[in-house]
Amino acid sequence: MSDKMMYLKPNVVFEPLVDNWYAWSHLISPATAAMNIVARHLTIIDSYLLAPAIHAEAVRTPKMRGGPFMDLKGERVDDVKKLKAQTLEKQQKLIAFYEAIKELENLIQAEAKGFGLEALYEKVPALLKGYVELYYDRNNNPGFRFFESLLYKSEFYNKNSQSIALWLTNNDHRPFCLSTPRLNECNVLPLNISFDHAGIDELAKMKRTPQSLPYIKSLLGLTQSQEPLFETFFTEEKPPVYDKYKGNKIRMRYFGHACILAETKNITVLVDPLISYYGYFSDVEHFSDADLPDIIDYVLITHNHQDHILFETLLPLRHKIKNIIVPATSSGKLEDPDLKLMFNNIGFHQVRSIHEMEEIQFGDVTITGLPFTGEHSDLNILTKSCYLVQIGDFKLIYMADSRIVEPALYKHVHDQIGDVDVVFIGMECDGAPLSWLYGPLFIKKLQRDMDGSRRLAGSDCAKAVSLIEIFNPKEVYVYAMGQEPWVEFISSIKYTDESNPIIQSDKLIKICTEKKILAERLFGEKELLYDMDIVNRQQSSVE
Structure with missing residues (x-):
């Protein structure tokens, strides 16, 4: 071998x-x-x-x-x-x-x-x-x-605490990761390398480009005892060739949760990468990293929560990513760490921060940072951004988990950007209490009623409708709901038909339908095709 x-x-x-x-x-x-x-x-x-x-x-x-x-x-x-x-x-x-x-x-x-x-x-x-x-x-x-x-740069940043565990998955079932540590398992290979290690990139490239095992073993510093398990992670079987999109339209692919890939024959923009693995049976049809292009021009990060910044996805994609855009901050506040600094220190060097209403242009694409309100338990956190992506005359906005607490804000935004064609909005409108994510940052324990009143919540139906009435979209997609089975280990969400976010999003879809707006709550995978000039529009759904 x-x-x-x-x-x-x-x-x-x-x-x-x-x-x-x-x-x-x-x-x-x-x-x-x-x-x-x-x-x-x-x-x-x-x-x-x-x-x-x-x-x-x-x-x-x-x-x-x-x-x-x-x-x-x-x-x-x-x-x-x-x-x-x-x-x-x-x-x-x-x-x-x-x-x-x-x-x-x-x-x-x-x-x-x-x-x-x-x-x-x-x-x-x-x-x-x-x-x-x-x-x-x-x-x-x-x-x-x-x-x-x-x-x-100090003794308090200890890269020696970082490591990568390699293992083969055949299902989506994993313990909730913020509460359960990874203990030694016979089928899991620990690599004592930091996240900026070049070996991660070289190993990830081998999903499409073959390499010799002695080369990658040496680069990763494997011991002789680790080699037998390591060798089980490889195959001589050539993977399917990625079918690069070459059409004249905009192809939009939903990868689950808040992850959307927008691509034309010239550019690719990937939002909040959280990608499922390929190669095992699943009850839910889904795209995987095998469906991502060889070059990703821009990755957009909406905010600093664990289901929107997933290193498990981002580290293996690092060698493909040309640019990452993150919300700008330099507040230095404990609850609001700087994402550009963080990404730079784990090996991502093409990182650009964006301010509210700031534009970034490349080719016929303009990316604009939009205000992001709510979902952060009323903490003064700046590292959050919604995005307007305009390709030619086609406009779409990714609102992530934004809670539309003050519609007047988006009326001012509308004055600047006008109507849009497609809205993606998260409606996990119950949300966990403040302490669920930010509790360890507080010195004094929060009162229970105070904690419960400050939620990590997205928009409900009324708030989502207010946004739609402002931007007049032709299509509305509810996303970022954490429903997919491969997201559960990081979100802990499991809905029933009686869950409030499901009820609220169903109400929104009904209202949109009555308004002759195409609307859907996304789940699993979805593919959409759009004409850039918005004269003729095709839509295809991958069932």
Whole structure:
């Protein structure tokens, strides 16, 4: 086998890990990583060790799905103890960083009373000196911001905590990844490489371009004991040739959740990549990474949530991506890490940030950043952007999980961009409470009723209708609902016909139909074809 040119099997998973936990964006930025390691990981570990049977029962209860419970069937207690010991040893610096943040938070709340802050710098914990700036808002409430770029150059950014687990999948069923760590399994190969490692790109290329096993083994630094399992991930079978779109229309392909590929014969734009794997039977027909082009001109990221920035998809695609556009921020706030910095530090170098109403043009395509309101539990988070993509005269807007809390905002936007042809809007309108995602970043525990009132919620029917009445689209698609089985492990969502988001989106589709607007809630896969001049339009659905 070693002398042959081999392909990587299409269903090999590139699972990104930080200290054996599924890697998402808040585990990259050093400040948010510190908070999550202590207040999420170690808290869940301690809870499991105290009562593993309760965790086993909780994960079997639908209402508890997505909660802070390890899905280990009450077993592997010794392995979890070992994980705790390893975390306490390897992450001493970040654990100390967490304690310093707590100390600083308590300090400014106790002593920053509206008077000058300069003298208070002397009391900033030694670990944070030079990394933070103290400030007041206009109501004299104190706060602090990080010089985040310096943190990435400090001892607190530990790339040695990053790794990739390789394994073959044959179904969509996985434990909820934010609550269950990846423990050792005989069929899972751990690669102790950081996310910016060139070997990830070379390995991913082998899905379409064959390479010799000695080359890739050497590049990844495999040990002799790892080689037998590693070799099972390859095949001599040549994959199907990608059928590049060569027509004169705009082809739109829905890959599930919030992932849309727009392509013409000249350009490709991919939004919020979350791609299912190919090569196993599924009850749900779906496109896979085999259906992506060899070059992706632009990837658009709408916001910094784990179901919209999926490293498991993005890292294997990195070698194909020419540009990534992310929402702009440099706030330095703990809850609002800089996405451009994050992507740069994990090996994505063609990253551009975009401001609200800023335009980026290439060829006959214009990408405009649009305001994104709601869905962030009323936190002052700037790293969020909806997008207008205009190809020729054809306009579509991706609204992601935006909650239309103030329609007047989008009337002002409409004054600038006019009517659009297609609207994609997320309607997961119940949403998890604030603490579900952002809880580890809070020093003081939130009151239950306060927590429950601040949701990670998208638009309901009334809010979606207000958007449609402003932009007058010809077509409306509900997406980003987290319904697909391959999204469950990251979203924890499982709907029934009685679920409010389903009821609300059904109402929207009915209203649109009455208004002679083509409307559908997307699920699985969908293909649409549009004329760029919007004179004649074809639509085809891949059933």
